[in-house]
């Protein structure tokens with residue numbers, strides 16, 4: 001219960017890491033959660049599961065595109081109307097399209113910059129307006145290890161995530177006088193995520209003519225601690241950074257990547 005009575009907004013919460021963070025924040029005592037995503041039906045199923053698991057937490061599940069200024073403003077407005085405040089933003093929604101640079105189309109590039117960077121900016125800006133009035137708040141971006149080191153055949157994603165770290169550092173400066181902390185979390189490969197389970201293992205296995213298990217072992221071997229990143233690994237840091245225990249930490253980008261650079 002380290003986040004007792006807080007209100008949090010998590011973007012991209014219909015599946016994957018965002019869903020896991022939403023469950024965890026409810027278990028840590030949040031009184032209200034706003035969840036937004038493009039997949040509205042799936043999001044409602046997640047919201048119902050959280051309310052069953054943590055009956056003291058009320059969940060607002062809203063269709064919302066992080067790149068749409070009106071949707072983002074509306075999510076903040078409805079959060080304040082429903083719960084009276086907004087303590088924590090977890091800017092988690094993100095997309096990836098890996099391709100070698102000469103094969104990356106402008107549309108694919110723009111999509112990744114738009115969701116991963118501009119989407120983060122819009123959500124942080126609207127959340128900060130409320131948090132400034134409150135004189136408190138925490139903004140967390142789910143970034144990536146690819147936000148700190150270039151990524152092979154993945155230039156748009158890496159550029160968008162590097163941008164997110166510049167944005168995090170700058171927002172931390174703008175918002176520190178108002179008691180608002182801003183940090184980025186940079187996970188390693190989340191092998192349990194739909195991205196790996198539904199596409200990447202299968203794609204790489206086909207491309208390299210190897211069984212999926214061999215692909216997993218190849219990626220695990222690049223991690224000094226010898227395993228992939230789990231949702232729990234990331235959630236532990238989300239909870240810590242969102243809590244008062246981290247009250248002297250702002251403007252950071254923290255890797256959760258088992259020692260992988």
Ligand SMILES: NC(=O)c1ccc[n+]([C@@H]2O[C@H](COP(=O)([O-])OP(=O)(O)OC[C@H]3O[C@@H](n4cnc5c(N)ncnc54)[C@H](O)[C@@H]3O)[C@@H](O)[C@H]2O)c1
Nearest residue numbers: 012014015016017037038065066092093094144189190193
């Ligand atoms: N999966 C990994 O290995 C990994 C590693 C490091 C960082 N990350 C980061 O973690 C975050 C979550 O990744 P994931 O693996 O859970 O991905 P995911 O694709 O499973 O989930 C992302 C969610 O975001 C939603 N979304 C996409 N575009 C959106 C938009 N414009 N507006 C609102 N919602 C939108 C999707 O509908 C989806 O529900 C991302 O920021 C990603 O970059 C993932």
